[in-house]
Amino acid sequence: MTTRHVQKHQVQSFPAPVPLATVTGLxxxxxQAVTEAVNPLIADAFALYIKTKNFHWHLAGSHFRDYHLxxxxxxxxxxxxxxxxxxxxxxxxxxxxxxxxxxxQLQTIEDDNDDFxxxxxxxxxxxxxxxxxxxxxxxxxxxxxxxxxxxxxNALQDILDETERRKWFLFEVTQGLNNTD
Numbered sequence: 001m002t003t004r005h006v007q008k009h010q011v012q013s014f015p016a017p018v019p020l021a022t023v024t025g026l027x028x029x030x031x032q033a034v035t036e037a038v039n040p041l042i043a044d045a046f047a048l049y050i051k052t053k054n055f056h057w058h059l060a061g062s063h064f065r066d067y068h069l070x071x072x073x074x075x076x077x078x079x080x081x082x083x084x085x086x087x088x089x090x091x092x093x094x095x096x097x098x099x100x101x102x103x104x105q106l107q108t109i110e111d112d113n114d115d116f117x118x119x120x121x122x123x124x125x126x127x128x129x130x131x132x133x134x135x136x137x138x139x140x141x142x143x144x145x146x147x148x149x150x151x152x153x154n155a156l157q158d159i160l161d162e163t164e165r166r167k168w169f170l171f172e173v174t175q176g177l178n179n180t181d
Contacts (some may be wrong), residue, residue, distance in 0.1 A: 022093035030147040035094030037143040038152065041136055042085045042097050043106035048129050049078040051112050055126065061119040070173075074126070074166050081159045088152045109133065120174070127170035134163045 024031060056071035089096040097103055109129050117125070137160040144153035 022090060024091070024093040026092055026148060030149065031093045033147045034092060034144050034149045034152055035089050035096070037140040038085050038089050038094075038156075039096055040106045040108065041133075041140055041156070042082055042089075043103040044109045044133055044136060045078050045082045045085065046097070046103045047107040047109040047111060048126075048133060049075055049082070051109065051129065052078060052126060054112060055117065055122040058117070059119060059122065060116075063119055067119055067123070067173075070169065071122075071126070074169075077162050077166065081162065084155055084159065088155050092149060092152065108136070123170050123173050127167055127174065130163050130167040130170065134160060134167060137163060 026034070052071050052075040056068060056075060059068050059071065061067075086096040097106075109132065112125065137156050141153050141156045141160065144150070144156060
């Protein structure tokens with residue numbers, strides 16, 4: 001065998017992968033508690049983002065333009081919150097969502113696969129989902145504070161404020177007789 005032939009068949013070894021090892025001032029138990037509180041929020045944000053875009057895409061009715069723009073604006077805000085939460089989890093040394101199946105394991109916001117949803121019902125469902133998200137955010141904020149992660153708590157408080165704004169807008173849309181037709 002030539003030297004060239006031997007080199008082609010040699011197995012090249014690489015160093016073993018290093019696990020994610022983010023340096024943090026929190027204990028392992030604190031990181032785990034915050035991670036377990038925030039990852040379901042991320043999963044729910046993905047589910048709510050998709051549901052909001054679904055309604056944005058499949059909207060019909062006399063308020064099409066207004067709701068179409070509102071749902072798109074709200075979807076963008078939800079999507080932006082995902083990276084904020086995931087990066088907080090990584091900053092403290094936790095790991096976060098890795099796949100669609102991981103999202104489906106953690107999400108509490110229900111998917112919406114109906115063929116047709118009237119505009120008013122879309123608004124009502126999104127309002128309820130945002131209310132559910134707000135309650136989950138409040139609970140996670142408490143866990144973050146209990147485990148000395150005030151930076152994540154602060155980030156979640158900002159996301160809670162945005163969630164409550166979405167819920168408020170959707171609530172106001174539902175006011176009045178037949179205004180969502």
